[in-house]
Amino acid sequence: MTNRERAMNILHYKDADRMPAVHFGYWGELLTEWAEQGKIPAHLAEHNYDGNEKDRELDKLIGWDFNWSCTAGAHMGLKPGFEHKEIEVLPDGSRRVQNGDGLIERIKPGATSIPSEDDYLLKDREAFETLYRPKMQFSPDRVNVEYFKTFNETRDVSRPIGLNLGSVLGSIRNMTSVVGMSYLLYDEDEDLFADIVDTFAEMQYKCVETILETGAKFDFAHYWEDICFKNGPLLSPGVFDELCAKHYKKRNDLCHKYGIDVISLDCDGVTEKLLPTWFENGVNTMFPIEIGVWGDQFEPARQKYGKGMLGVGGMDKTALRKDKAAVDKEIERLKRLASMGGFIPCPDHRLMPGTKFELVQYYADEIKKIKI
């Protein structure tokens, strides 16, 4: 069986010879750490992205079968993006930089986490109409039609590849920051935020439609949102539903029409309260189910929504910083989840600094021993 067959059979409750060893990539700092420890060649620590050649080379070295977050798609962001430029250097050495989304970030040397969000351009109706709406329009050059016309013949058939469905709200949050999104949600112009969401979603729909019309076939489709945190959603589930449900439905109905029945969504944090909007509108695969840091869970979702709710993720990646006993304990828990069917274990987010290389190899070997 290929890993593609294994994965898709499991997600369709069919037989598979074993569980595939699936992952979700790494923090850049971890790859640097491993290279410095001599665990991996230095070149694999640079420009290593989900599913690219280096990622696949590292898969072989570790024993992974594939990275789930491996998709093909269109240019679904702002086009053209804003100019990347340095706004100022602060006395502490940190730099204020405008990124392609028009967000002003503060980047501090030595701080390993993502930059902090300092300011943003999308503040009002005028900014939307003049700066953003023109960049949110569909144009044919967003899709490499020639690539997708030959996709079925040129793709790697040994592993699953997803269709990138973009993001209904997460990308907009990237443009505004959480603070800006909050202010826009309660702007005096009450229609403004919905207008932004609708405009962006319509462009993304057309991108997806254009790809599917080429005849390209995908194993699954995939969203990215990141709209939850430790205590649940970053906004009211009611507001989220009102703004986003129709867009998920429209995009997912299109996928169904083209035979894609596994639709996953990458959302960090505790996702429980947004699951109704996603599940009722066609998203049926939770990913990466962050149990370790945030306490998200797959089992309650399966109990609530039944076998129609699938999962990829849910392995507490912090065990990979500890010892074999912690990994063994985690594998025992995952065996139970896997026995329910429709679930593929995968570390619950990118592996972080301090993760032990040998433990990752051990985990990848052991997970393959799970029989379906």
Place this chain on the structure above:
Amino acid sequence: MSILIEISENVQNGKMKAVKELVNTALEQGISANEILNTGLSAGMTLIGERFKTGDVYVPEVLVAARAMNAGVQILKPLLTEEGAAAKGKVCIGTVQGDMHDIGKNLVKMMMEGKGLEVVDLGTDVAPETFVKTAIEQNCQVICCSALLTTTREVMAEVVKEAEKQGVRDTIRIMVGGAPLSDEYCKQIGADCYCADAASAADAAVDLCK
């Protein structure tokens, strides 16, 4: 309806413009700045905090309420100084070294200010020495440390050690919070208090300042 209740309700609804207008009207009616702050603005923010704790409202509602409250506070500030209104305590807050995330930290700060605490915001990527030095120099009763990452939460243990080293561990309380934190981890590193959400953190800080 009392104008103070109206101020509170507009804070809860995040109506910044209305809050500004109402605060000015209340002052014209001869209500003291302290009264407007406590019974109007802070009361509204406290109620939003309670609703946030129970999951009735979410981050956006808290942020717009805080923005509305702060707009009112800015009008009152010079008058509060004249009236000699004292803060309920003083806290220094920051995201620990190596971590640039500040949404959670800012939410806690807003809630604390809403509770009448004076908050020294040290920003993000704050070294353990800076937390302790600031708390000593500015007479803060509480140090409040935030982290989003499992890798950076370990810095919080260094803050505790630094407070011990400087001989202030018994006089300055240390609170911790953020995604990878738990009560268990708080106890493990010897900090005083872990809170699961911003509103609880503000309540706890008021208690620790007493």
